[in-house]
Amino acid sequence: MRASRDAGWELLEHTADVGIRAWAPSMPEAFERAGRGLVEVMGAGAATRSETRRLSVHGEDHAGLLVSFLNDLLWVHESTGKGFAAVDVIAVSENTLLAEVELGPIPDPPPEGLGVKAATYHQLYVGRCEEGGVEVRVFLDV
C-alpha cells in the first residue's frame, strides 16, 4: 500500500484474487494511483528509464476506461518484458484516457510479484469519495 490521506492505493481482499482501491483529488490522479498499484502488485517496477510510451485508451464510460487502462499496462509489460519507472495519466474524458509510461529494464533478480491475468469488471467502481475527490475500486484476476 502506498497512501497518504489525499491520495493512495490499498489492496482489497478477495477469496481467490486481489482488488485495488485507489483515491485522489482528481480522476486522472486516482487512475494513476490504481496503475501504480497494479505495477507494484505485479512486481513490475523499473529503476531506470529507457523508453517512453503514450497510451490512448477508449472505453464505454469512466469505469470501462479504468479497466482498459490497467489491461493496457498489463499488455505493455508482458509484450515488452519491461517494467515501469513511471505511470502518468495525462487526461481522462468520458470515453478516452491518455497516459504516458516510462519503461525500463526489470531488476535482476526480479522483485516478487503476482502473475496478473487481467483487470475485471467485477464490482467495478469509479465515483466520489466521502471526503471529496475520486475513489476507484477494481478487482484483478491473478
Place this chain on the structure above:
Amino acid sequence: MVEPRRVEPFVWEVPVGTVEGMRVPGIVFGSDALLRKAVDDRAVLQVANVATLPGIVKASFAMPDIHWGYGFPIGGVAATDAEGDGVISPGGVGFDIACGVRLLRSELEWARDVEPVLGRLVGTLGARVPRGVGTKGRMKLTRSEVAQVLREGVRFPLSRGVGLPEDEVFCEDGGALADARPEHVSDKALSRGAPQLGSLGAGNHFLEVQVVEEVLEPVAANVMGLFAGQVCVMIHSGSRGLGHQVCTDHLKVMDGLMRRLGIEVPDRQLACVPVRHEAAERYLGAMAAAANFARANRHVLADAVRESFEAVFERSARDLGLFLVYDVAHNLAELEEHAVDGKRRRLCVHRKGATRAFGPGHPQVPAAYREIGQPVLIPGSMGTASYVLVGLSGAEERSFASTCHGAGRAMSRTQAKKQMSGSELAHSLERQGIELAPAHLGLLSEEAPYAYKDVAEVVRACEGAGLTRIVARLRPVGVVKG
C-alpha cells in the same frame, strides 16, 4: 445472506427469486460444510446472478469446489440455448481460457526407482520447465507458426517432432478444437502470449511428481495404466498471456454491445451477447484458438518432463513408459448436445472452474476409455493429494456432464500469507518429504494447502452427487511451482 435448501444429500437449490431476474433456479452440489463455505464467501449469490442470463437452461449449477469468483463463481456451470435466445459470456470461461490439467504415467515405482534420485529429478525439472510471471516458453515460433498452433493445437508441436504421436488421442477434443479462428485473435494477444508456448506461468499453476497412493477403482485404473506405488507427473497450466488477452479483448466488445442490445446483467463481468450474434461467433473462434494454444502449451511442457526423466534415468521416455493418461480443460465454453426434458438440444455450456465429465459410452471419450468413462484430473493444493476420477452417465442429466476442478480456495492471499511465511511453508513441505523447486519463496504461502478446501471432501461430494467416481488418489513428492 442467500440460504439454499437441501433437495438431496449432496444437492442444494437456490430458488428463483433469490436475486431479481433469475430465470432458472441455482443448483449447488456439495456437503454441508462445503455449502456453508460457499454461502459465507458470497459465491452462492454469484450462482443466483448467473441464473439471470438470457436463454439459460435448466439451472445455474455450481460444483462442490465453488468459491467467490468475478461475475461467475469459480466452479460454475451454465448452459444456454444456442439455437434460441441463449447468450455466451466470456466471463463464464474466464481469462485463463482452457486452463487445465495433464497427467503422465510412468513404469517407474516410487520406492525402487524414484525416491533415491528425487532431489536430482526435481532439480532437473525446475531447470528445464520455464516458469514464473511472463516467462518465455520452450518453443520459439514465427508469426505463421503461431497461427498454426492456434488452428492445430497439439498437432503442431507433434509435426515438429515434439511429443509422442499417440498423445493427441488422449487429449480432450483430440488435442484441438476444430472451429478455431486465429483471425479473431488480436495483435495484442499475439504479442503478449505467443512467446510463452511451453511455459508454466505463475499463481496456482504447478508441475508435480506424484505417487499413486491408493487405487479405489481397480478396473478403471487398470484401463488408464495406473497402479499403486507408480510415479506420475501432473501439469496444471493454461493459455498464458494469449488466452488472457483474448478474454480481455472480447469482453470489452461485449460490454459495449450488450447495452446496445438491451441486455442487463447484475454484474458487469457477466457481459454477454446472443450465441447467434456475430460478436459471439468471433469470440468462440478466438476462444477455441486460445484453447488450442493451452493444449499445445501443456503438450510442450510434457516434453520438458520427458526430457528431464530421460536425463536423470538415462532411458528413453517410451522405455520409461511416460505416456499421457489424459488432458482436460476446466475453463471453457463448448457447443454440446444434451437432453433437456426428453429432447436433444444444442447448448452453449460454460464451465468456469469445472471439468467436463462424459460417462461410459460417450462418443467423445477416446475409444480406449469408452467403457469406463472420461478420465477427470483433479489437482490438489500444494502438498495435498490429487485425484483421478471418471465420468458417470448420470452426470449428463444432473450437471450437463460436469464435475469439480480442484480443491477451491477458502482463504484470501493476504490471510494465507499471514498464517505462515513462504520459507516456513517450504520447511514444512520438506518435513513431509516433498521436494520443492519454487520460483519465489515469498509468494509460496499464498498457495499453501490451508488456503484451500479439503480436496478429498470435494471429490467425495462429487461422488455423492452422482457426478464422478473416484479412481485413484495421488500424493505429491516433488513440486515445481510457477
